[in-house]
Amino acid sequence: MDLIVIxxxxxxxxxxxxxxxxxxxxxxxxxxxxxxxLIDNGQIGLLFGTTSWGASTNWTLTAxxxxxxxxxxxxxxxxxxxxxxxxxxxxxxxPGKLLHVNxxxxxxxxxxxxxxxxxxxxxxxxxxxxxxxAGYSDRMSIGTLAGSGTLGLLIPPSIILIVYGxxxxxxxxxxxxxxxxxxxxxxxxxxxxxxxxALLNKDQVPQKDTIELxxxxxxKTLKKLLPILGLIGFVLGSIYGGFxxxxxxxxxxxxxxxxxxxxTGTLNxxxxxxxxxxxxxxxxxxxxxxxxxxxxxxxxxFLGIPRALAASIGNLDLTVFQLLAYLTLLFVxxxxxxxxxxxxxxxxxxxxxxxxxxxxxxLWFGIYIVLVVEMSQITPPVGFNLFxxxxxxxxxxxxxxxxxxxxxxxxxxxxxxxYIFPGIATYLPYSMTQH
Amino acid sequence: MYSYKDRLYLASGYLSGLSIIIIMVVVxxxxxxxMIGYIVPSxxxxxxxxxxxxxxxxxxxTFRDGGHIRVTLLIQNxxxxxxxxxxxIVLSIGLLAASFICWYIWYMVxxxxxxxxxxxxxxxxxxxAVQLPLGLGSTGFLLAMLDAMATMFRGGxxxxxxxxxxxxxxxx
Numbered sequence: 142m143d144l145i146v147i148x149x150x151x152x153x154x155x156x157x158x159x160x161x162x163x164x165x166x167x168x169x170x171x172x173x174x175x176x177x178x179l180i181d182n183g184q185i186g187l188l189f190g191t192t193s194w195g196a197s198t199n200w201t202l203t204a205x206x207x208x209x210x211x212x213x214x215x216x217x218x219x220x221x222x223x224x225x226x227x228x229x230x231x232x233x234x235x236p237g238k239l240l241h242v243n244x245x246x247x248x249x250x251x252x253x254x255x256x257x258x259x260x261x262x263x264x265x266x267x268x269x270x271x272x273x274x275a276g277y278s279d280r281m282s283i284g285t286l287a288g289s290g291t292l293g294l295l296i297p298p299s300i301i302l303i304v305y306g307x308x309x310x311x312x313x314x315x316x317x318x319x320x321x322x323x324x325x326x327x328x329x330x331x332x333x334x335x336x337x338x339a340l341l342n343k344d345q346v347p348q349k350d351t352i353e354l355x356x357x358x359x360x361k362t363l364k365k366l367l368p369i370l371g372l373i374g375f376v377l378g379s380i381y382g383g384f385x386x387x388x389x390x391x392x393x394x395x396x397x398x399x400x401x402x403x404x405t406g407t408l409n410x411x412x413x414x415x416x417x418x419x420x421x422x423x424x425x426x427x428x429x430x431x432x433x434x435x436x437x438x439x440x441x442x443f444l445g446i447p448r449a450l451a452a453s454i455g456n457l458d459l460t461v462f463q464l465l466a467y468l469t470l471l472f473v474x475x476x477x478x479x480x481x482x483x484x485x486x487x488x489x490x491x492x493x494x495x496x497x498x499x500x501x502x503x504l505w506f507g508i509y510i511v512l513v514v515e516m517s518q519i520t521p522p523v524g525f526n527l528f529x530x531x532x533x534x535x536x537x538x539x540x541x542x543x544x545x546x547x548x549x550x551x552x553x554x555x556x557x558x559x560y561i562f563p564g565i566a567t568y569l570p571y572s573m574t575q576h
Numbered sequence: 577m578y579s580y581k582d583r584l585y586l587a588s589g590y591l592s593g594l595s596i597i598i599i600m601v602v603v604x605x606x607x608x609x610x611m612i613g614y615i616v617p618s619x620x621x622x623x624x625x626x627x628x629x630x631x632x633x634x635x636x637x638t639f640r641d642g643g644h645i646r647v648t649l650l651i652q653n654x655x656x657x658x659x660x661x662x663x664x665i666v667l668s669i670g671l672l673a674a675s676f677i678c679w680y681i682w683y684m685v686x687x688x689x690x691x692x693x694x695x696x697x698x699x700x701x702x703x704x705a706v707q708l709p710l711g712l713g714s715t716g717f718l719l720a721m722l723d724a725m726a727t728m729f730r731g732g733x734x735x736x737x738x739x740x741x742x743x744x745x746x747x748x
Contacts, residue, residue: 162651162666164644167673174676186676190684193677194707197628200620203603206596206630385607388623392603417593421634422643425592428631429644478647 147179148446165483166426169433173440180444189436196435197428200388202307205427207391208298210420212254214398217416218407220369221267224249227366230359235332237339237346239275240285243268244331247289248324251296252373253398256423257481257518261290261529269533276347280544281338283530287541288548289331290526291515294481296324297377298391301514304427304482305507308434308489313387314380315570316507321377322565323508323555330551338547368405372397381573427482434486441490451494464499465560468492469513476517480525484514508559508566516552519545581723585640588716592634595626595709602626621697625706632681632713636720642736663733667725674721678714685711 151172158168170189177185196202224246232241246264254260265286272282294301297317306313339346376394379385385393402408441447454464475484488510496506518526521542531538559565606619638644651662687693689704724734 158669159647160650161669162646162648162662163669164646166644167670170673170677171669186680186683189677190680193681194628194684194710197631197710198621198624199627200624203599203623203627206627207600207603210596210600389603389607392600393607395600396604414590414593417596418589418637420596421589421592421630422638422641424596425631425634425638426643426645428627429635432631478649480645483645 144445144449147176147444148449150179151176151446159478165479166429166433169430169437169486173433173437176437176440176444182443188439192436192439193432196432199307201313201386202303202428202431204298204313204386204388204391205300205303205307206420206424207388207395208300208303209256209423210416211391211394211398212256212259213416213419213423214395214402214408214412215253215369216250216259216263217412218398218402218405220253221246221250221263223365223369224264225267225271227362227364230362235336237332237335239268239272239277240281240335240339240346241332243272243282243285244289244328244335247286248292248296248328249369249373251289251293251324252298252377253369253394254293256300257291257293257515258525258529260293261286261526262533264290265530265533278342278345279534279536280540281335281345283534283536283541284544284546284548285331285335287519287526287530287545288551289328290529291518291548291552292324292327294515294518295320295327295508295511297321297380298387298394299511300423300427301481301485301511302507303387304431305485305489305510307431308438308486309493309503309507311503311507314383315504317377317380317387318570318573319504319508319566320511321381322569323512323559326558326565327552327555330555331548334547334551368401372401383573430482430486434490438490447491447494450491451498454495455498459499461499461501462560464495465501465509469556472510472513473517473520476514477520481511481514481518484517485510502563502567504570505559505563505566509556512552512556512559516549516556519549584716585637585720588633588635588713588720589637591709592630592637592713595630595633599623599626599630618695618697618699621695621699625695625709628706629709629713632710633716635713636716639717639720640724640735642738644736660728660733663737664728667721667728667734671718671721671725674714674718678711678718681707681714682711 154175155168155172158171159165163171174185177188225242228242228245229239232238232245235241243264246268247260250264251257251260269282269286273279293299297320299317299320302316302320303313305311306316372394375397376390379393380387380390399408402412472484472488475487479487496503518524519542521527521538524542527538527541527545530541602616602619602623606616609616651659654662685704685707688707693703694700695703695706724736727734
């Protein structure tokens with residue numbers, strides 16, 4: 142059969158399965174099987190056996206359940222409340238005041254949990270009622286939460302960067318280093334926007350001053366932030382300093398999180414097993430998707446589709462900018478139906494040769510694709526953060542999407558910035574890991 | 577309080593959790609070992625095998641809890657009858673895929689056993705033994721699919737559909 146016909150059959154088959162509601166992981170496996178059947182490969186089952194063994198015993202992938210578990214432990218502690226109480230006194234001078242607490246709490250929480258939905262849910266449950274009580278506009282409270290909830294995807298340690306790193310065979314330590322500056326840049330973009338907005342809309346920000354605390358009191362609230370900042374500093378520091386691999390840092394992180402939960406009195410048998418089972422659910426789901434993706438990648442290789450695609454796109458003589466623009470469009474459309482991890486693994490199994498051929502740095506591309514996925518988290522109809530906030534506030538999903546629109550545009554701005562200045566993503570990893 | 581079936585699903589979850597705990601312990605031992613100048617043999621291999629075990633052991637538990645993600649956008653508003661038919665088709669495909677996975681994983685384990693293959697790490701171990709959790713886990717996955725199918729034959733929607741429309745952290 143002609144390669145174009147085969148590709149079309151597979152694409153249609155994949156879309157049908159997904160639309161029907163077949164699990165993403167099993168859809169990937171089925172498409173792989175069908176593809177190999179179409180070229181009369183006689184060893185489909187054997188190939189599946191060896192790839193699933195290879196994919197699921199990958200040492201770098203062991204960081205995944207560790208980081209997920211660490212997040213699960215931490216959001217059963219008083220962390221969200223501590224962040225809120227610890228940050229508030231320090232931000233009361235900035236125009237927009239409490240709104241910044243949303244952004245910074247999300248940023249810090251994102252650093253430990255790695256999941257965007259968990260970040261939005263945990264922080265939102267804490268901050269939204271407080272913001273409402275203080276008289277902030279609903280729309281801005283929801284918008285800041287939706288936008289900064291996505292920080293969880295980029296700020297290391299990030300689950301989706303681990304998935305990308307494993308699938309595209311890029312060093313996870315380097316990806317984590319690369320994610321740091323773009324993540325900080327997003328935080329500053331969000332906070333800058335809030336300041337400008339607060340100055341322009343003075344009527345929507347409560348003007349009555351929050352009680353000015355003395356410096357001693359402020360320092361006392363800072364103590365609430367110390368354990369968590371210490372944990373983050375320790376985990377990221379040991380990766381950035383090159384002392385440990387991401388997996389080792391993650392294991393230390395879980396251990397630290399358990400200690401922290403123990404000393405704050407929130408660790409008991411039921412929270413321990415709840416956190417463990419929560420980690421099982423997420424890592425098992427992602428693990429099976431990776432097994433499916435690995436098999437699909439192999440099947441695609443046998444079929445020669447990625448190579449053919451790379452060749453035909455190469456003939457089009459697209460500039461890098463055009464290529465990225467088309468890809469972004471494709472990802473945003475995919476992201477309307479699929480979650481971020483599925484988008485990443487699907488892309489990696491088909492598009493990678495195209496990216497390499499265009500001379501795009503794979504490290505940079507990882508950061509780029511995560512930013513695009515962040516955008517898709519807050520676009521309807523399927524934006525996970527939108528769902529989370531919907532269930533927190535009971536507001537209509539379109540209302541939430543509109544509230545999040547400015548932040549969508551800010552992420553787009555960040556995307557353009559790292560396109561123009563790729564060094565934002567690549568400078569640190571390449572200068573820190575010369576040796 | 578729990579039926580024997582619930583216990584099996586929970587066992588699937590806890591076996592997977594146990595594997596995750598072992599990964600943590602092994603990796604921590606490796607770090608401590610490095611500080612005191614002792615190399616934990618095959619630490620990376622062992623945590624890799626535990627990772628595979630945790631992924632496969634957890635399949636049944638995750639499946640029943642609606643943890644495996646899928647696109648529910650188009651199906652969530654179907655009228656009940658159409659939804660039932662759609663879910664039946666999806667589950668049939670799932671059953672087929674799970675049978676394929678289960679069969680060939682066991683085939684791989686069997687081959688490792690027949691050819692007496694050993695793992696390649698520092699401590700050679702029989703390969704079939706470390707692959708065994710994959711076989712057991714994928715069998716559990718298949719049984720969970722059959723269980724869901726049995727629910728459908730009794731006229732109800734499978735258990736996994738009850739949880740997936742909720743926010744992932746329903747206990748928050």
